[in-house]
Structure formats: C-alpha cells, structure tokens
Amino acid sequence: MIKRITKKVIKEVMEVESEVIVCNICGKEINYDEKTLMGPVGRYYRIKTGHYDWCNDSCESIEYTDACCDECLSKFTQKWLKNENVIRSNTAYIEIHKESHTKKG
Ligand SMILES: [Zn+2]
Numbered sequence: 001m002i003k004r005i006t007k008k009v010i011k012e013v014m015e016v017e018s019e020v021i022v023c024n025i026c027g028k029e030i031n032y033d034e035k036t037l038m039g040p041v042g043r044y045y046r047i048k049t050g051h052y053d054w055c056n057d058s059c060e061s062i063e064y065t066d067a068c069c070d071e072c073l074s075k076f077t078q079k080w081l082k083n084e085n086v087i088r089s090n091t092a093y094i095e096i097h098k099e100s101h102t103k104k105g
Contacts, residue, residue, distance in 0.1 A: 019104040023068035025076050030068040032103045040103045045073045045096055049080060052091035 021030045021044055032040035050062040067073040073096065086092045 021066055021068075021101045023072055024065045025067050025072035028068060030066070030101065034100075036102070038102050041100050042103065043098065043100050044068050046099045047073065047076060048095040048097065050093060051086075051089045052093075053089050058091075 020032070021042065022028065023030060023044070030042040030044040032042035034041040034043070045067040047065040047067060048062060049065070050058065052058045054061060065076055067076055077094065080086055080094055
C-alpha cells in the first residue's frame with residue numbers, strides 16, 4: 001500500500017490595514033512623530049461636545065471631533081462658541097481629551 005501524502009501549504013495572508021487618525025478640522029493625518037517599539041505614536045485631541053437640552057435623548061447630541069494640534073483645537077473651539085445652538089443652549093458642554101494613537105501598518 002502506497003501512502004500518498006499530500007502536503008498542503010496553508011498560506012495565511014495577513015492584511016494589514018493602515019489605520020491612522022485624521023484631523024477633522026484641517027483634514028490632515030495627525031503627527032506621528034514619536035517612535036516606539038509598537039510603531040509611530042501620534043498625539044491628538046478628542047473633543048466631545050453635546051448638551052442636556054433633550055433630557056433623556058441628550059446622549060444623541062454627543063459628537064466627537066479629532067484635532068491634530070493646538071491651532072485646530074482653537075479653531076474648533078472658537079467656531080463652537082459662536083454656534084447658534086450653543087449660544088441658545090444653557091447646558092451645552094465641550095470636553096477636550098488628550099489622546100495618543102499608534103499607527104498600524
Ligand atoms: Zn488639524
């Protein structure tokens with residue numbers, strides 16, 4: 001009896017998608033200038049805005065905006081302060097979170 005051994009080569013194709021954070025104000029990729037073992041790390045601001053005017057539905061007012069630098073953050077804040085809905089609201093808020101992101105791929 002002849003044994004036939006079929007060798008199967010299983011090739012795993014790993015698709016690595018390049019994942020980056022793009023600034024919502026200037027449209028540019030954030031600055032990945034910090035080199036780490038995990039990859040280049042970039043720092044940015046995640047801005048959370050919303051209000052409590054809609055009682056239980058107020059969570060629907062939450063919006064996130066990413067800013068790449070102080071200038072973009074300032075631009076967004078100025079615009080937000082002049083927004084009619086914000087001026088009219090008594091409960092509008094803005095939160096600025098410092099974040100970091102590791103570039104993949
Ligand atoms: Zn920007």
